[in-house]
Amino acid sequence: MALPNYTETRYRIWHYTYVFICALIFIFLIAPLFVILPLSFNAEPYIHFSDKMLALNPEGFSLRWYQDMVYGTKNDWSQAMQNSVKIAFFATIGSTVLGTIAALGLSSRYMPYKSLIMSILISPMIVPLIISAAAIFFSEAKLGLSSTFTGVVLAHIILGTPFVVITVTATLSGFDESITRAASSLGSHPANTFFKITMPLIAPGIISGALFAFVTSFDEIVVIMFVGGPDQMTIPWQMWIGLREQLSPTIMAVATCLIVMSTLVLITMELLRRRSQRIRGLAD
Numbered sequence: 001m002a003l004p005n006y007t008e009t010r011y012r013i014w015h016y017t018y019v020f021i022c023a024l025i026f027i028f029l030i031a032p033l034f035v036i037l038p039l040s041f042n043a044e045p046y047i048h049f050s051d052k053m054l055a056l057n058p059e060g061f062s063l064r065w066y067q068d069m070v071y072g073t074k075n076d077w078s079q080a081m082q083n084s085v086k087i088a089f090f091a092t093i094g095s096t097v098l099g100t101i102a103a104l105g106l107s108s109r110y111m112p113y114k115s116l117i118m119s120i121l122i123s124p125m126i127v128p129l130i131i132s133a134a135a136i137f138f139s140e141a142k143l144g145l146s147s148t149f150t151g152v153v154l155a156h157i158i159l160g161t162p163f164v165v166i167t168v169t170a171t172l173s174g175f176d177e178s179i180t181r182a183a184s185s186l187g188s189h190p191a192n193t194f195f196k197i198t199m200p201l202i203a204p205g206i207i208s209g210a211l212f213a214f215v216t217s218f219d220e221i222v223v224i225m226f227v228g229g230p231d232q233m234t235i236p237w238q239m240w241i242g243l244r245e246q247l248s249p250t251i252m253a254v255a256t257c258l259i260v261m262s263t264l265v266l267i268t269m270e271l272l273r274r275r276s277q278r279i280r281g282l283a284d
Contacts, residue, residue, distance in 0.1 A: 033259055040065060040252035047249055065253040077250055080238040087149070087234065088217040091156035095213035098157065099164025100206055104198075106165070107172040118169075122162040132159070133226040140227055147229030155223045160213030167212065171205025204272040211265050219258070 007015075043062035044050050052060025069077045102121055106114055124132050136155045137146060145151030175198070183193040199206070221236035228237070235254055242251050 036252055036255050036259070039249060040256040042249050042252070045249065047247060047252065065249045068248075068250045069253045069257070076233065077235075077238060077254065080233045080235050083232055084218055084234040084236075087152055087156060087232070088214050090153045091160055091217040092210050092214040094153065094157040095160030095164050095217075096206060096210045099161045099209055099213070100168050102161070102165050103168035103172060104194075106169055107175070118165075121165050124159050125162045129222045133223040136223060137226040146227055147232070149232060152224060152228050152232045155227045156217040156220060159220060159223065160216045163212035163216060164206070164209030167209035168202060168205045171202045175201065204275055208269050208272050211269060215262065215265055218261075 038053065039047055039049070041061045041063065042048075042050060042053060043060050043064065050060050069081065071078060105111055106118060106121075111117070133155075136158060140146045140151045140155070143151075145154065179197055179201075180193050183197055184190070188196075218234075219236055221234075221240055224232065224234050224237055225240075228234070235258075239251050239254060242248055
């Protein structure tokens with residue numbers, strides 16, 4: 001945004017200084033990504049910039065590591081990718097349902113001890129992850145769910161639910177309760193009121209929470225190393241093993257895909273935020 005013509009010189013200096021500082025911080029945070037992206041297209045089986053890459057020779061670039069990520073069997077990247085997607089998908093569904101129900105309950109004026117319940121629900125975000133992982137492991141071990149697909153999904157539901165609770169609760173904070181009361185006075189069933197009135201209005205918050213839960217599950221490594229087994233190997237776990245045992249440029253290809261996915265999630269959340277603002281503007 002351009003400054004008005006009547007802006008004093010000192011304010012102009014501060015404005016451009018502030019913009020410059022923000023740009024430096026942005027570069028500091030984003031610069032490492034520009035190293036990962038080109039390395040994922042390296043034709044050689046080493047993580048370095050070859051002479052051909054530095055000379056921009058087409059022979060120095062290749063998609064072989066992306067092919068290895070999808071079709072390769074040596075490091076079982078494809079199976080890890082499938083496991084990550086499956087676990088994140090079911091964990092997102094569970095987190096979204098539980099988190100939305102909890103947020104609706106917390107938004108009720110009749111709910112007692114809201115602060116205490118809210119603190120308990122978001123505790124997985126506050127407690128160190130390794131402590132949560134150990135607690136989940138011992139709990140699931142007693143139930144016979146350790147090293148099972150169901151156990152891993154339940155563990156990720158525990159980690160993802162707080163994000164849904166926070167986003168949906170924030171959306172419900174600006175919700176006009178008179179709309180649901182009007183629907184009830186006209187004879188609408190509570191379930192019908194929720195699916196036709198409440199849910200469409202809070203959908204941006206629900207979707208944002210679901211995206212947070214999906215990313216949390218997809219990127220999680222500590223809990224999966226506690227409660228998972230060889231059959232539940234995920235992408236972050238496979239990357240950890242690859243970094244320790246067999247350093248391969250496939251890791252750069254996977255990291256690039258994760259960066260692209262995270263960027264798309266951020267763009268989607270921004271679009272949802274703008275949609276939510278438009279809806280609230282129309283509601284006002």
